[in-house]
Amino acid sequence: MNEIEQAQLDATAALTSPGDWMSGRRRRAAWTEARDARTNELDRARAAALSPTSVEGSHAATKELSAAEVEVVHRVASDPGRLTRSWADELIAIVGEEVYTELVGVTAIVSTIDTFQRAMGRAEAVPPAPHDGEPARDRPADVGDVGAWVSQSTGPTKANVSRTLSLVPVTNRAWRSLVDSHYSRGAEFMNMSWDFPLSRPQAELVATRTTALAECFY
């Protein structure tokens, strides 16, 4: 098994284990909702509209997730390029910034795993049964306002994209492992002419097109 597949297996286990503020059962439920967003009628209608707020309707609560939590997962999964601060503030006020950030992380991990399987022509992985246990409930001491919508690590040399999930360390570890195995590759990231099968310019071309299609400014 290569590093990419191993990292995805590890992330899969992390998604169904107790997280930062959410149980394994609730994280698994978020996984299911993130996947549902690909075909959900409301999400598709919002994504196709000139403005997502012009579409009537809302997501219902599930057994494990509140309506607000389902909304976070579905919007982040289906239309991330058009999220706004006012939308996020409203939901953060309901679910709290820690749970909001954990939901963003779970959704990002699911999106990564499912996209890879689709790209390779494989069936989507079936989420394993959730593991029992308590969430870590650990809010790092070094987080604060660095200009994002949620608190993040305040270290002065950290790039913003490196600290997106720093508020939720358990989820962040799984996420950073995926980033490292799929793209950044530790110290090799500084090497603009790395010696991997996919050259650095080729990798950046794929990255550029992917982010442009998602209308991601960052």
Add this chain to the structure above:
Amino acid sequence: MSGDANGLTVDLKGAVDRNVIDDVGVPAGAELLAFTNAVQIGDRDVDKTRAALVAAVGEEATIEAAATVAIFNGLVRVADGTGIKLDAGVFAASIEERDYLDLNAFTGAANSADVQRIEGRAPSAVNELFG
């Protein structure tokens, strides 16, 4: 960026235009862009574009291309979902490119509207972003 470091002249406008399936100055660029579009927006057959990419760059590089599309699906969600600003150094270094490529029209540009040049060390290039 890495195009310069590798002696390539990359057509950035073509790289971000979903309607362009061309090498844009990168070896096997057309196959890479067709594959990326297929996976990301389903405008062509994923299996066919993957087979064409394997023929162009080999199986290992194709797996790495799939991993790159995949992780950037996650990266756009953590970036836009948490509302991060563009790093001050990158913001200052990319003014012309963002204007040329119409990136300021993206909704997420609003998050960086008040980015200021900051004192001290801050990332100013892609290879400094994953510290």
